[in-house]
Amino acid sequence: MSDDARSPVEAKGLPTVDVNEYGGKKDGVKQAMNRRLFMQLLVFRVPKGIEAASDGSKSAPDAIGAELVNILKGRKIAGVVYADTMDPRSLALLSWSEDPTHFVRNIRPLFTEAPLANVDLRDDYAMLGRTYSTGHEPELEWTLLQRPIENATKETTRWHVWYPLRRKGAFAKLEPIEQSHTLREHAALGIAYGQQELATDVRLACHGIDAGDNEFVIGLMGKDLHPLSHLVQAMRKTRQTSEFIEKMGPFFVGYVIGTSVPSGK
DSSP: OOTTOOOOBOOTTSOOBOOOEEEEEETTEEEEESOOOEEEEEEEEOOTTOOOSSOTTSOHHHHHHHHHHHHHHHTTOOEEEEEETTOTTEEEEEEEESSTTHIIIIIGGGGGSTTTTTOEEOGGGOEEEEOOOOSOOSSHHIIIIIHHHHHHHOTTOOEEEEEEEEEOHHHHTSOHHHHHHHHHHHHHHHHHHHHTTSOEEEEEEOTTSOTTOOSEEEEEEESSSHHHHHHHHHHTTSHIIIIIEEEEOOOEEEEEEEEEOOTTO
16 A cells, blocks of 8 residues: 555544555555646636737637746646637647646736637636546556556647536446446547557546536547547447446547647646
């Protein structure tokens, strides 16, 4: 057990509360840690009439996106900047940290100064979630803290699709073994696409921290856009999606303009 994991405190007559993340056994000991990565997606629109502060060869939104990448690098803020495929005047910023106050202290101020001071935030596309474990991960720390960053910043996979979802309450009432079988069918599809290098993913839990009462935020990344759409289509046939998904979307389809990954982030 890692040093930062704590045994649950038991109180007589009360349920046990355990906020640790658990993985599979390593060196004969089940992995446990109380760390996870928070990731936030903010989508914003550049109003007509706003021109970029630099590089007149680009449209205002694209130039502002490039400028934002440079600002992130200059301030050593980790992030991915997207061009919104569905709206030529919109951009998005994906950022992450183990400390959620990072979004208040470092990301929030970006929108009070140039070049983002006058953009319009699109609340309907805002997403915030945290990494979580399934209890079987062979490398728990990498799964929770490194895998999402590697998938989001891989140079060869510049198409990203992000969306929230909520399951029906009936899923929570299934027996654990039935839940496991349902999830395994769903996961097998993702693994198959991953092995063919058609898609990778980021899976985040967002219970209680999502404005739309969603439970999960999913990010799909790929070299081409079509396989990402194909994967979502294929998953519609799984039991989890066909029987137990109550709501999916909205879907944000972004193309990576640039990334900032400071050392150690």
